[in-house]
Amino acid sequence: MPVSPPQDTTSPLWASTRPLVLAGIGVAAFTALMLLAWRSADTLLLIFAGILFAVFLEGLTHYLGRVVPLGHGWRLAIVSVLLTALVLGMVGFGGATVAGEAERLGQTLRQQSGTVKSWLDVRGIDTRFLDFGKLKEAASQGGSEAGDDAKSAPRAGGLPSPGTLLSGAGSVLGQASMVAMAVFGAIGNVFIVVVLGLFVAADPRTYRDGLLRFVPPRHRTHAASVADDIGITLRHWLFGQLVVMAAIFVCVWLGLTLVGIDGALILGLQAGLLCFIPTIGALIAGIIIVLACLASGLKGVIAGLAVYLLVQTLESYVLTPFVQKRALDIPPATLFAGQILLGVLFGLWGVALALPLMAVAKVLLDRLYIEDTLGEDAG
Numbered sequence: 001m002p003v004s005p006p007q008d009t010t011s012p013l014w015a016s017t018r019p020l021v022l023a024g025i026g027v028a029a030f031t032a033l034m035l036l037a038w039r040s041a042d043t044l045l046l047i048f049a050g051i052l053f054a055v056f057l058e059g060l061t062h063y064l065g066r067v068v069p070l071g072h073g074w075r076l077a078i079v080s081v082l083l084t085a086l087v088l089g090m091v092g093f094g095g096a097t098v099a100g101e102a103e104r105l106g107q108t109l110r111q112q113s114g115t116v117k118s119w120l121d122v123r124g125i126d127t128r129f130l131d132f133g134k135l136k137e138a139a140s141q142g143g144s145e146a147g148d149d150a151k152s153a154p155r156a157g158g159l160p161s162p163g164t165l166l167s168g169a170g171s172v173l174g175q176a177s178m179v180a181m182a183v184f185g186a187i188g189n190v191f192i193v194v195v196l197g198l199f200v201a202a203d204p205r206t207y208r209d210g211l212l213r214f215v216p217p218r219h220r221t222h223a224a225s226v227a228d229d230i231g232i233t234l235r236h237w238l239f240g241q242l243v244v245m246a247a248i249f250v251c252v253w254l255g256l257t258l259v260g261i262d263g264a265l266i267l268g269l270q271a272g273l274l275c276f277i278p279t280i281g282a283l284i285a286g287i288i289i290v291l292a293c294l295a296s297g298l299k300g301v302i303a304g305l306a307v308y309l310l311v312q313t314l315e316s317y318v319l320t321p322f323v324q325k326r327a328l329d330i331p332p333a334t335l336f337a338g339q340i341l342l343g344v345l346f347g348l349w350g351v352a353l354a355l356p357l358m359a360v361a362k363v364l365l366d367r368l369y370i371e372d373t374l375g376e377d378a379g
Contacts (some may be wrong), residue, residue, distance in 0.1 A: 045349040046189060050196030052238065052356055057201035059235045076201055204231075226367045230360055233328070237359050240323040245272045247319055248311055252289075255307035261293055261300060271308070275315070277352055279336050280343075282312055328359050 037044060060079045061072060068075060200207055208227055215223040249272030256264035267289055274281035286308050293304035338358050342350030350357075370376050 041346050042349060045346060045353055046192060047196065048353060048357070049349075050193045051200060052234065052353075053193050053197030054200035054204065055231060055234045056238055057197055058204055058231075059239055061201065062235075073202070080198065222372075226363065229367060230363045233359050233363050234356055237328050237356060241276060241355070243323050244315060244319050245275045248272045248275045248315055251311045251314065252308065255311065256289070256304060259300070259303035259307060261296060261304050263292055267292055271311070278339060278355055279332075280339065280351060282315075286312070328355065328362070330358060330362060334358075 057076065057079060060083075061075045064075045064079060065072075068078070070078075208224070212220050212223055212227070249268045251268075252271040253264050253268030256267055261267070270288060271285040274285040277284075286305075289304050289308050290301060293300045296304075335355070335358065339351060339354040342354045342357060344350075
């Protein structure tokens with residue numbers, strides 16, 4: 001059987017079609033990579049959160065090295081022990097207080113939400129959208145009401161039927177299992193972030209050099225410089241954001257305490273935590289504070305709103321521009337649009353991690369497009 005001769009890769013036909021074939025392979029590979037990333041977006045964002053925690057640990061280890069002349073491993077161990085002790089101390093000494101205030105705040109918010117709904121109903125405003133969960137539950141149960149009524153009818157002696165007892169037990173167990181799965185899922189996500197952060201922070205250069213091996217050797221030095229810039233930008237943004245969050249927590253807590261609002265500690269805590277999410281987090285925190293202040297009357301609402309607006313003005317025009325000027329210089333409208341886009345694409349993870357993701361994107365655009373492609377100064 002004759003054997004066909006090998007293809008001549010130097011022929012004019014192959015030379016002319018080679019770029020087209022390589023472009024087609026590149027497009028197909030890029031499309032497959034994007035589809036894979038889309039299907040595993042939650043996992044990738046969880047990994048990115050772990051990398052952020054690693055940046056946080058590495059930053060603390062770096063700053064500790066300016067004070068304590070020890071090796072990287074010893075400094076990371078000291079930082080980990082101190083953070084663990086801090087978390088356990090906060091849970092042990094302040095956990096009961098925070099839990100109690102959170103429970104009282106939840107009751108207040110439910111009561112005041114009902115008050116607002118009644119106020120809107122009196123003025124002819126349709127508020128059925130506020131009962132969407134109840135409507136959905138009623139619709140899902142509407143088809144089986146007749147059968148349930150027949151099953152739940154008491155038998156002789158006033159005792160419910162076994163079917164009623166079993167269905168009630170199943171409903172309780174179903175709700176308990178859903179709560180348990182949600183709790184275990186949250187604990188699992190936190191565990192993944194912490195463990196991944198510890199592994200990466202223990203030897204960050206190994207992971208950095210491993211990723212750089214996928215870059216062609218002639219571009220490896222430039223890629224290392226870009227990767228270092230991304231790490232420095234994330235470190236500056238993260239520590240600056242922590243400073244802003246702590247400042248908002250203290251200011252809201254002290255301000256609401258001075259004007260006599262109940263639950264000032266938990267309100268300040270939620271305002272500081274929601275500050276991590278730009279724009280939307282501040283709006284949610286403000287709504288929660290206003291609802292909580294309704295229990296103190298009109299004067300309480302005005303005082304609480306004034307405190308929060310004052311704190312937000314301080315954060316928007318003083319704290320964030322001063323603290324984050326070295327890390328993230330993106331116009332507010334661009335941040336808001338990017339946050340909406342990432343929220344639509346990736347849900348809650350996209351909203352929560354919008355700022356660090358946009359910080360990474362800004363470094364890549366500055367270094368790889370503006371400087372390398374356009375030849376302009378990104379600064």
